Amino acid sequence: MQRLLIRGGRRLEGEVSIAGAKNAALPELCAALLTDEPVRLHNVPQLQDVATMLRLIANMGVQAERVGGTTVQIDAAALTTPEAPYELVKTMRASVLALGPLLARFGEATVSLPGGCAIGSRPVDQHIKGLQAMGAQIDVEHGYMLARLPRGRSRLHGARIVTDMVTVTGTENLMMAATLAEGETLLENAAQEPEVVDLAEMLIAMGARIEGHGTSRIRIQGVDRLHGCVHTVVPDRIEAGTFLCAAAATGGDIRLRDARGEHLDAVIEKLRDAGAEVACGPGWIHLRSQGRMRAQSFRTTEYPGFPTDMQAQFMALNCIAEGAAKVTETIFENRFMHVNELVRLGARIQIDGKVALIEGVPRLSGATVMATDLRASASLVIAGLVADGETLVERIYHLDRGYDRMEVKLRALGADIERIS
Numbered sequence: 001m002q003r004l005l006i007r008g009g010r011r012l013e014g015e016v017s018i019a020g021a022k023n024a025a026l027p028e029l030c031a032a033l034l035t036d037e038p039v040r041l042h043n044v045p046q047l048q049d050v051a052t053m054l055r056l057i058a059n060m061g062v063q064a065e066r067v068g069g070t071t072v073q074i075d076a077a078a079l080t081t082p083e084a085p086y087e088l089v090k091t092m093r094a095s096v097l098a099l100g101p102l103l104a105r106f107g108e109a110t111v112s113l114p115g116g117c118a119i120g121s122r123p124v125d126q127h128i129k130g131l132q133a134m135g136a137q138i139d140v141e142h143g144y145m146l147a148r149l150p151r152g153r154s155r156l157h158g159a160r161i162v163t164d165m166v167t168v169t170g171t172e173n174l175m176m177a178a179t180l181a182e183g184e185t186l187l188e189n190a191a192q193e194p195e196v197v198d199l200a201e202m203l204i205a206m207g208a209r210i211e212g213h214g215t216s217r218i219r220i221q222g223v224d225r226l227h228g229c230v231h232t233v234v235p236d237r238i239e240a241g242t243f244l245c246a247a248a249a250t251g252g253d254i255r256l257r258d259a260r261g262e263h264l265d266a267v268i269e270k271l272r273d274a275g276a277e278v279a280c281g282p283g284w285i286h287l288r289s290q291g292r293m294r295a296q297s298f299r300t301t302e303y304p305g306f307p308t309d310m311q312a313q314f315m316a317l318n319c320i321a322e323g324a325a326k327v328t329e330t331i332f333e334n335r336f337m338h339v340n341e342l343v344r345l346g347a348r349i350q351i352d353g354k355v356a357l358i359e360g361v362p363r364l365s366g367a368t369v370m371a372t373d374l375r376a377s378a379s380l381v382i383a384g385l386v387a388d389g390e391t392l393v394e395r396i397y398h399l400d401r402g403y404d405r406m407e408v409k410l411r412a413l414g415a416d417i418e419r420i421s
């Protein structure tokens, strides 16, 4: 099994390029299933989840391949099997995003329930409820969602859907399904994340009629068919935020290329409050920091609030900052798995339900730690970069799910980090 060996104490300095967003690329690969014409996606990040999604759609009989570094071509004309089997879904929850497009185009789909994961139980009841409101019949049997249209119907129909909570992939699944439904669909309480907006823009380029994306009310007029398109995946704001936290923690000075500062307002504001200087321009973010940061309290919320996907990384920064901070996780019920590992590196953190109280310490000391989920892994890497001596991060397959060669990029910024077997 591979691990990351980090020798802490180096300041991050230099320039790095940010990849396309995992959480936009995954729904967009599924959106390509909505048409029988070829779709070309640029800026698709090279990471494990994308490889899994390509395997999942290839398994349906779709031609899906990389045609050069970050460009992927998908041709779903010959899709034969509208199915997402458990073996592929279990390693990547985003597989559930195949459900809406398959049902909308073929009138049937069999998709494994994703099951829980380290950060919480993560049910998909809102996806099911929304598709049922659009006329789908969905039975859950033997761990699978068996979805189909009623006899005599060939299309979903539009509906007004109010989800119980804001759900990112729920909004994406329903928006994709609605593009080919008969009539109008209104998604209330919709997610406003930049990845939802990017997906909407791709769907519009395919001929979909969508308004209101980026707000909590998305209106979709169904069309008879969608056509192929060429689309560029939006930059990954979470990868960008991770590098910013790493640089701030090490007293570094870095410039991110291909990054969108306007998608990271809540994180950048906290980094400024912590004492970092952050400047943004078209396609770049520059962070400069010196000395110890000041610990910052925050609550995770839906976009445009502080993203849950940045909670663990900012917590690592808080661990070695001056003062104390209260971090409240409101989105997932079990997203403090990194805390015990950070404590093993010398951090002082106490958990009380949804709240973690962090008392900054002047130094961490390297140790062997275990990654438990994707962003927890990133927080351990940041902690390792500032800890004295050697830190060994195990189970980095979690990290590889969502970061494009993180250690290579960190090394280019001056970190002493290597992947070992």
Ligand SMILES: CC(=O)N[C@H]1[C@@H](OP(=O)(O)OP(=O)(O)OC[C@H]2O[C@@H](n3ccc(=O)[nH]c3=O)[C@H](O)[C@@H]2O)O[C@H](CO)[C@@H](O)[C@@H]1O
Binding pocket: 023, 026, 093, 094, 120, 121, 122, 123, 124, 125, 126, 127, 165, 166, 167, 168, 169, 170, 308, 309, 331, 332, 333
């Ligand atoms: C592939 C992808 O884009 N993943 C992101 C997406 O996950 P994902 O879309 O799975 O997360 P959701 O926005 O759906 O989850 C928000 C909350 O709603 C709950 N919920 C959701 C759907 C549902 O049917 N029932 C239900 O109870 C979840 O358990 C969670 O507590 O948004 C999360 C929240 O920003 C991010 O952390 C993930 O990185």
Ligand SMILES: C=C(OP(=O)(O)O)C(=O)O
Binding pocket: 023, 092, 093, 094, 309, 374, 375, 402
């Ligand atoms: C939780 C995440 O991803 P996923 O929804 O794919 O598990 C994440 O990107 O931090």
